[in-house]
Amino acid sequence: MPTNTDLVTDLPADFEVFGQAVATSMADLLGGTSGQILAKNSNTDMDFVWIANDQGDITGITATSPLTGGGTSGAITVGIQSASTSQAGAVQLSDSTSTTSSVLAATPTAVKSSYDLAAAAIPKSTVTTTGDVIYATGSSAVTRLGIGTAGQVLTVNGGATAPSWATPASGGGMTLLQTVTLTGASVTTSSIAGTYKELRLYVRNFKPSSGDNGFNVRVNTDTATNYITVAGFTTTANQAPNATSWRFSAGQNDTASSISQIDIIIPDYANTVTGKMSYGYGMTNNYTTSTNYNMRGWMNWYNQTAAITSLTFLAESGNLGSGSVLVYGVS
Amino acid sequence: MTKEKLTTTIYDLTTGEITTRDLTVEEINQYKKDQEESNIRKQSQESEKVNRQAILDRLGLTAEEVALLLK
Numbered sequence: 001m002p003t004n005t006d007l008v009t010d011l012p013a014d015f016e017v018f019g020q021a022v023a024t025s026m027a028d029l030l031g032g033t034s035g036q037i038l039a040k041n042s043n044t045d046m047d048f049v050w051i052a053n054d055q056g057d058i059t060g061i062t063a064t065s066p067l068t069g070g071g072t073s074g075a076i077t078v079g080i081q082s083a084s085t086s087q088a089g090a091v092q093l094s095d096s097t098s099t100t101s102s103v104l105a106a107t108p109t110a111v112k113s114s115y116d117l118a119a120a121a122i123p124k125s126t127v128t129t130t131g132d133v134i135y136a137t138g139s140s141a142v143t144r145l146g147i148g149t150a151g152q153v154l155t156v157n158g159g160a161t162a163p164s165w166a167t168p169a170s171g172g173g174m175t176l177l178q179t180v181t182l183t184g185a186s187v188t189t190s191s192i193a194g195t196y197k198e199l200r201l202y203v204r205n206f207k208p209s210s211g212d213n214g215f216n217v218r219v220n221t222d223t224a225t226n227y228i229t230v231a232g233f234t235t236t237a238n239q240a241p242n243a244t245s246w247r248f249s250a251g252q253n254d255t256a257s258s259i260s261q262i263d264i265i266i267p268d269y270a271n272t273v274t275g276k277m278s279y280g281y282g283m284t285n286n287y288t289t290s291t292n293y294n295m296r297g298w299m300n301w302y303n304q305t306a307a308i309t310s311l312t313f314l315a316e317s318g319n320l321g322s323g324s325v326l327v328y329g330v331s
Numbered sequence: 332m333t334k335e336k337l338t339t340t341i342y343d344l345t346t347g348e349i350t351t352r353d354l355t356v357e358e359i360n361q362y363k364k365d366q367e368e369s370n371i372r373k374q375s376q377e378s379e380k381v382n383r384q385a386i387l388d389r390l391g392l393t394a395e396e397v398a399l400l401l402k
Binding site for chain 2: 177178180181183184185186187188189190191192193212213216223243244245314316317318319327
């Protein structure tokens with residue numbers, strides 16, 4: 001720069017020096033393009049740079065799912081796609097607890113309704129073992145009852161406070177005491193317990209060894225004339241004992257096709273205060289090949305008071321041929 | 332002539348024991364007595380049958396017709 005002591009003739013040189021200094025320090029102001037703005041390039045004085053005029057403005061929007069739209073110029077629109085089970089997006093809320101929609105979203109109201117129902121339900125953990133059943137122990141309270149044992153039935157406990165498993169009381173059942181084979185002169189079932197209400201005999205496929213000989217039953221090996229049998233259930237008049245066994249004359253004739261089935265019931269057989277009654281129904285002739293059947297019924301009386309403890313099966317005459325007797329005790 | 336051996340079988344329901352033995356003399360006698368009684372009864376029944384048929388013949392009716400009348 002020129003000073004106040006410089007000669008006039010020195011001015012051109014001095015201005016040249018000044019101009020050169022200005023040109024150097026202001027060099028950053030040179031250049032640039034239309035629309036650009038000047039910005040500081042560093043903290044150094046006079047250090048500038050021309051940059052695009054986009055500082056602080058949105059110059060474009062790039063939309064990625066679930067956003068839609070976007071752009072870099074003009075009016076830019078941005079949206080959100082609808083949500084589905086295959087894409088993210090915006091969903092509509094719903095209070096419904098019954099809808100089957102797969103695009104609606106549950107509100108806390110709907111969630112609470114579901115929660116309240118679940119909280120009031122019987123928890124699955126109540127049961128622990130196969131066969132468990134659930135019963136109430138009070139209002140809104142439940143517990144488990146483990147499975148019973150084979151044959152038990154569901155009943156109510158002694159205090160009538162809860163269900164429980166119990167073995168059913170015996171009654172009405174038939175117990176097979178013995179199956180005897182009809183062979184020889186006679187077959188006897190002995191030591192019959194007196195614990196049943198009645199005895200029942202199923203005679204299967206009886207056939208005598210010969211002749212027209214029926215199926216007879218003798219009580220307690222008693223061979224005295226203490227028996228009476230009436231076919232057809234009605235005596236013609238007062239009748240005295242006239243036989244030494246009960247006679248179920250099933251009309252068999254011992255032909256190749258003749259066999260007998262008889263059902264005999266002996267009620268109250270163990271009492272010791274009255275005589276003993278029995279009655280039976282029978283059918284003779286082969287049950288599969290015959291076209292004609294001989295069916296009869298019999299009522300029998302034994303006039304002794306002793307409990308029946310043995311039954312002897314024999315043919316009316318001669319030997320037993322074949323067949324069997326199922327001896328049941330009926331409770 | 333071969334004589335048939337008479338046997339009886341006893342099922343003891345308490346012990347489960349099954350015994351087959353020959354009939355005692357007393358039992359054989361009862362066996363024969365049963366046969367005799369059976370023969371008598373059958374003869375009686377046969378006799379009744381003959382008498383019944385004689386009556387039917389006299390009346391000129393069949394057993395089925397009589398049964399129909401008595402029904």
